[in-house]
Amino acid sequence: MKERLLEKFAEVYGESQGAEYFFAPGRVNLIGEHTDYNGGHVFPCALTIGTYALARKNSTGMMNFYSENFPQRGVVSVPAENFVYESGDGWTNYPKGVMWVFEQKGYHITSGLDILYFGNIPNGSGLSSSASIEVVTAVILKEIFGFDVDMVQVSLFTQMAENQFNGVNCGIMDQFSIAMGKKDHAIFLDTADLSYTYAPLKLENAKIVIACSNKKRGLADSKYNERRCQCEKALAELKTVVNINNLGDLTEEQFEEVKDTISDPVNRQRAKHAVYENQRTIRAVEALKANDIALFGKLMNESHVSLRDDYEVTGIELDTLVEAAWEQPGVIGSRMTGAGFGGCTVSIVEDSAVEAFTEEVGKKYLEKIGYAADFYVVSIGDGARKLD
Ligand code: ADP
Numbered sequence: 001m002k003e004r005l006l007e008k009f010a011e012v013y014g015e016s017q018g019a020e021y022f023f024a025p026g027r028v029n030l031i032g033e034h035t036d037y038n039g040g041h042v043f044p045c046a047l048t049i050g051t052y053a054l055a056r057k058n059s060t061g062m063m064n065f066y067s068e069n070f071p072q073r074g075v076v077s078v079p080a081e082n083f084v085y086e087s088g089d090g091w092t093n094y095p096k097g098v099m100w101v102f103e104q105k106g107y108h109i110t111s112g113l114d115i116l117y118f119g120n121i122p123n124g125s126g127l128s129s130s131a132s133i134e135v136v137t138a139v140i141l142k143e144i145f146g147f148d149v150d151m152v153q154v155s156l157f158t159q160m161a162e163n164q165f166n167g168v169n170c171g172i173m174d175q176f177s178i179a180m181g182k183k184d185h186a187i188f189l190d191t192a193d194l195s196y197t198y199a200p201l202k203l204e205n206a207k208i209v210i211a212c213s214n215k216k217r218g219l220a221d222s223k224y225n226e227r228r229c230q231c232e233k234a235l236a237e238l239k240t241v242v243n244i245n246n247l248g249d250l251t252e253e254q255f256e257e258v259k260d261t262i263s264d265p266v267n268r269q270r271a272k273h274a275v276y277e278n279q280r281t282i283r284a285v286e287a288l289k290a291n292d293i294a295l296f297g298k299l300m301n302e303s304h305v306s307l308r309d310d311y312e313v314t315g316i317e318l319d320t321l322v323e324a325a326w327e328q329p330g331v332i333g334s335r336m337t338g339a340g341f342g343g344c345t346v347s348i349v350e351d352s353a354v355e356a357f358t359e360e361v362g363k364k365y366l367e368k369i370g371y372a373a374d375f376y377v378v379s380i381g382d383g384a385r386k387l388d
């Protein structure tokens with residue numbers, strides 16, 4: 001990979017002398033969906049697919065961006081100061097946003113850079129290619145300018161870039177898991193206080209299979225914001241009767257006792273998902289630690305049902321993929337992953353059943369939806385870092 005990217009870098013920027021090499025993964029969330037902005041738990045892992053970058057200082061005072069994924073845009077250049085969002089600058093608003101945050105936080109960027117990116121995560125599918133390009137950019141800045149920030153700060157800075165510069169109101173899960181990932185481990189993260197532990201996930205005789213629905217995102221962002229809003233409203237009403245900071249502070253029993261305080265039945269349903277999903281995530285991690293992968297899979301399935309019926313973020317495409325997966329032999333668990341309304345599902349499938357899984361689920365999806373899904377058998381890798 002590096003050799004090829006160095007050649008490309010030389011083609012784009014004249015020569016590749018002095019270019020340093022970086023990587024940030026994509027991520028998949030195994031369970032704990034729509035809990036990260038509700039002060040609940042999530043259980044994501046970093047993947048071995050992600051965003052590669054080559055970068056070096058230049059002497060022109062310009063920040064130059066090129067992506068092999070968007071070659072038609074060529075090199076986009078902006079002055080290496082006063083980073084501003086320009087819709088016409090397309091994808092470069094993601095790395096620019098990260099630079100803006102570093103400047104805001106007092107880390108002064110003292111030189112222009114030539115940067116080349118290449119990502120092998122499908123864009124816009126819920127594997128968080130946006131967080132991946134943000135985090136790899138933060139690692140570039142940290143390493144090339146010697147900024148003294150740790151990887152938790154990197155995750156917070158890049159989340160701020162996505163929220164405030166790009167206007168996407170995401171929680172902390174994506175950037176955190178991409179910055180902090182660990183090979184063969186998933187991260188059990190409490191989003192209320194960012195405490196976390198790593199849980200080993202070396203699946204014996206099984207694989208993690210991601211099915212990408214290829215559904216265009218459409219209204220995803222507005223519906224995401226609507227769900228956030230509904231949870232906030234439910235929380236505000238609950239706070240009049242219980243002393244909590246987040247929906248994630250409640251057990252199922254506590255929620256059942258006070259739920260009628262939430263006046264709007266739809267908001268009540270949304271809050272129910274947030275509370276139950278958080279508790280389900282805690283139980284799923286316990287199951288995994290006890291080596292009870294079957295229970296882990298069952299909880300994944302329950303997570304999907306809750307996202308489908310109470311949170312209503314699945315849609316026909318994701319439901320078709322998951323319901324077809326549930327019908328397959330050798331499937332330990334299957335659910336939608338990411339924000340929903342399109343994007344991907346994640347399934348744990350026994351080794352011997354993977355081939356039939358992709359074939360059968362793929363066939364049923366094509367028949368019902370009219371276009372094909374893509375399948376990825378993925379491995380869990382380390383978080384963002386400089387490569388040799
Ligand atoms: P997701 O994060 O689920 O993949 P998003 O819509 O949030 O979907 O982010 C996708 C966007 O991130 C792309 O349209 C592009 O603007 C940017 N992006 C991600 N990876 C790259 C890359 N390798 N090169 C350039 N831009 C990228």
Ligand code: MG
Pocket residue numbers: 128129130131
């Ligand atoms: Mg994204």
